[in-house]
Amino acid sequence: MAHTTAMLLEVFIIFAAAQVGGALARGIRLPDVVGQIIAGCVVGPSLLGWITPSEPLEVLSEIGVVLLLFAVGLETRLEDVKRVGGSAFAVGVIGVVVPFVAGTFWAHSLEPNWPRSLFVAAAFVATSAGITAAVLKEMGVLRRTESRVILGAAVIDDILAMLLLGVVVAIQAGGSLRIGRLLVVAGEAIGFVLVVGWLGTLMMRRGSKFLDRARNPMSPLLVVLALCLGLAWLATRFGLAAIIGAFLAGMIASETRQHVQLEEQMQPLLTLLTPFFFVLTGAKVDLAKLASREALWLLLIATLLALVTKLIGGWLGALKLGPRSALIVGVGMIPRGEVGIVVAALGLSAGVFGDLLYAVIIAMSLLTSIIAPPLLAVLLKAGTGDKGPGTGHEARVADS
């Protein structure tokens, strides 16, 4: 109880810091999420030390990003994603292959050890959809073709990254690569996405009239929130990120007749809970570990490598949309966020990396999350000639 009470202060600080950071970022025409991540860096252990990442905050952060991806799914129709399926698949695959190959050679140049190099390279692979999704939602462009390609590719990307991680962990542990087992894992994950996405959408299209009968205006929200939390958890059982399940749940819920009302009801939830995700992301940057010249050089090279390889991968995959759209897709795939952090944590506990490489990989993951949003915002604004942030209701997840 005493501890719970103390947590209230951190909850308040995170919420308030996110608002201040978001407002400052908006003042200099940057996406709110950038301000929120930097605010987290400032109030986190590296600088002010007002908050410390802890399990309760992690859970709030996880719920925040799950709800965010659910809301993004709510604005995404399965039909729309299907229409860009080819490009999304190409972006997902090429966007995994290019950073993985480049990352392997870079790591090998640091220390010639193939199993270790493959492990390091795995940290360069997986795009974290949360950051990009927030920017797209904030700018009100979720219905643009590029956005659909990015979101579709994020699903493919997550499946591939999971498989790749399985492979490199097995190689590192010296175990035999059981191809049969890998195929089963891959099949299960793909099956999960297809069955949930397709069957769920179909069932919701038929069943959503039952939701009309509810007298309580919150009843449809109740049902889809349960779906969101349930599928988020289920996705993790299939080796996927929780946000993939939440995104699928959102796509299913977008088939209900109540989807406009649901989008409105999600706004207060995003307002309260997404700041925990972005502020905590920032709070995890350990500036002290990066205070040497060697670390900064490593970080600079790793970040450039992460940035350029994903940009090229995404760009190549989306090239048939035209060079400008391909560039937007490439930039949208840049943020690594929490997936790189998970790989780094695995590597540290398995004794594959030392402290320095661990800190560098985490900082790289976070830097890509800070660098991509402004680039994306500039590209999206320039594309439409719109100089201000998007208007209208759905355009402002930023404040949330």
Next chain:
Amino acid sequence: MAHTTAMLLEVFIIFAAAQVGGALARGIRLPDVVGQIIAGCVVGPSLLGWITPSEPLEVLSEIGVVLLLFAVGLETRLEDVKRVGGSAFAVGVIGVVVPFVAGTFWAHSLEPNWPRSLFVAAAFVATSAGITAAVLKEMGVLRRTESRVILGAAVIDDILAMLLLGVVVAIQAGGSLRIGRLLVVAGEAIGFVLVVGWLGTLMMRRGSKFLDRARNPMSPLLVVLALCLGLAWLATRFGLAAIIGAFLAGMIASETRQHVQLEEQMQPLLTLLTPFFFVLTGAKVDLAKLASREALWLLLIATLLALVTKLIGGWLGALKLGPRSALIVGVGMIPRGEVGIVVAALGLSAGVFGDLLYAVIIAMSLLTSIIAPPLLAVLLKAGTGDKGPGTGHEARVADS
């Protein structure tokens, strides 16, 4: 990360169990909260063991009840509470004195030891406003005189309970009772309530036009949520419960021009987060410890004592509203909830109680929370001749 992912399952179970329990309770015309508490008891460690109270869940539960009391405050004007100030004060004071005196003599009859008896009696004192507030909100009767008296009395009650706890802890520890120090503590708590309630209301009445200028429909919500979290924490710094600060924040926010919009925006937040409070309350009942005849007898007597003394105290205090209203107020003050649990935990760690008395006091606190809502619902329905649950938007926190 792995642990955070596992927590998603518990989050889903809590949310789903609350909906099922709430719907079942509604089916037999009981308030939703009763169903949610019992659902917590079923999925908790005592029976199914699907969830285990943990720090992340405690924080979610705390945020849930803080938001609930904020929403209740949002429907409560300071003017309205002032108008019933005399009755609220009487209910608060008499409702503390009667259970404390009776509890002391009961504990003394178990084991003649005055310091220990006073400590046990402190567990009988403090009303937990969360349960009653949820029922009142669910039934849409927050604007009734009885509701205002109960909410006002809950504030007085919390101040007195805090002071009393300070006294009994000092006596138990064998320290000298420093009256001067107690007066300072009391003065600070009363000052906090008056200054925040009065000054905050005044400032918001003047300042709320600034909120009109915001382009973003979520901006007023942002401001008042920050206020809510900030005051919830600040209240704990003055020795009060976090929910008292949240309730005051809600009263302040009720002075904004946007208060109707804010009430609507709070609904999805309550829908997602209040179930954590009620389900966790139920999950804390440790049925195994109560499996002896001795324990059950003790529990029966303690619960009756807690019930009857608070009922009498509240009834006496509110008598000038008429006997029926006084009865409603008395029943509304019955739930002890988390405050009794805090006293029990303090007593256990200070070596004042054994395991048995600890389990009995916790079970008593929770039983009062389960017994009071149906009684209250019956009394409120009978009073208005309304057989169904309240209608309209604000009437259904239950589903939340």
